[in-house]
Amino acid sequence: MLKIGSHVSFRKDMQLLGSLEEALSYGSTTFMFYTGAPQNTNRIPLNKELTEKAKNKMIESGIDINDIIIHAPYIINLANSDENKYNFSISFLKQECKRCEELGVNKLVLHPGSHVGLGEEVGLNNIINALNEILPTTKTTILLETMAGKGTELGVSLDQIKTIIDGVNYKNIGICLDTCHLSDAGYDMSKFDDFLDSLNNLGLLDLVGCIHVNDSKNPMGAHKDRHENIGFGYIGFDNLIKIIYNDKLRNISKILETPYVEEFPPYKYEIEMIRNKEFDEGLKNKIKKN
Numbered sequence: 195m196l197k198i199g200s201h202v203s204f205r206k207d208m209q210l211l212g213s214l215e216e217a218l219s220y221g222s223t224t225f226m227f228y229t230g231a232p233q234n235t236n237r238i239p240l241n242k243e244l245t246e247k248a249k250n251k252m253i254e255s256g257i258d259i260n261d262i263i264i265h266a267p268y269i270i271n272l273a274n275s276d277e278n279k280y281n282f283s284i285s286f287l288k289q290e291c292k293r294c295e296e297l298g299v300n301k302l303v304l305h306p307g308s309h310v311g312l313g314e315e316v317g318l319n320n321i322i323n324a325l326n327e328i329l330p331t332t333k334t335t336i337l338l339e340t341m342a343g344k345g346t347e348l349g350v351s352l353d354q355i356k357t358i359i360d361g362v363n364y365k366n367i368g369i370c371l372d373t374c375h376l377s378d379a380g381y382d383m384s385k386f387d388d389f390l391d392s393l394n395n396l397g398l399l400d401l402v403g404c405i406h407v408n409d410s411k412n413p414m415g416a417h418k419d420r421h422e423n424i425g426f427g428y429i430g431f432d433n434l435i436k437i438i439y440n441d442k443l444r445n446i447s448k449i450l451e452t453p454y455v456e457e458f459p460p461y462k463y464e465i466e467m468i469r470n471k472e473f474d475e476g477l478k479n480k481i482k483k484n
């Protein structure tokens with residue numbers, strides 16, 4: 195079964211049950227969400243009853259909770275040496291891991307961090323030290339997302355990801371590939387099998403726990419991080435289809451983080467198009483009309 199879904203919301207009133215229902219309305223077999231606003235620290239208490247209802251509904255609808263992904267808020271920056279910011283990031287990420295456990299979700303995607311001018315080496319060391327403090331306190335697996343290289347982001351090259359993984363002393367660590375970010379970072383998504391070979395040569399292929407499937411508004415190497423709808427950007431439909439259906443990544447959740455078309459979520463239509471394996475040039479108009 196193709197494990198495909200999208201980013202969905204996590205609302206106060208319905209929580210995990212609402213996220214699941216939104217995902218099902220798009221025809222998804224998996225999904226990803228933030229447990230609160232990604233840019234602030236306000237977190238509502240989790241409602242056990244809603245979590246239980248969601249878990250039962252997942253069983254009914256054939257969704258495996260092990261395929262579901264939570265995204266850590268992007269205010270967390272483990273690369274910063276500033277003591278207050280560093281300690282805040284560690285304690286907030288520990289809390290997020292606890293929320294994952296309460297929800298029964300075991301994969302948490304994290305942006306590795308930005309070195310904010312301190313340099314690559316200092317930043318990577320901060321990330322490693324922080325992860326070595328967080329990982330032994332949780333059962334959650336933290337998936338480091340590959341980044342586009344905007345500003346002073348780290349985790350842009352596979353070498354940087356490898357450096358972090360090598361420095362971490364615990365097993366609950368993995369990788370999330372983001373196709374838009376990889377292309378922005380300079381990896382050619384039209385030669386994805388070669389890319390997987392390089393991942394494998396670094397011993398990283400088995401650590402892939404999630405794939406963010408996005409097209410890119412910018413050409414390869416642009417370091418811009420602007421997602422585009424599937425087939426409408428520089429990566430292109432055929433290349434993305436080959437990635438989604440790649441045999442080596444068969445059991446991995448594929449998550450769409452493509453932009454809304456005006457105020458409308460595109461995911462139902464994009465998932466349908468991906469299942470049909472045929473590009474629909476009129477997709478954006480179709481989304482607006484419905």
Ligand code: FE
Nearest residue numbers: 265303305339
């Ligand atoms: Fe992300």
Ligand code: FE
Nearest residue numbers: 339372406451
């Ligand atoms: Fe992403």
Ligand code: ZN
Nearest residue numbers: 374375419421
């Ligand atoms: Zn992005």
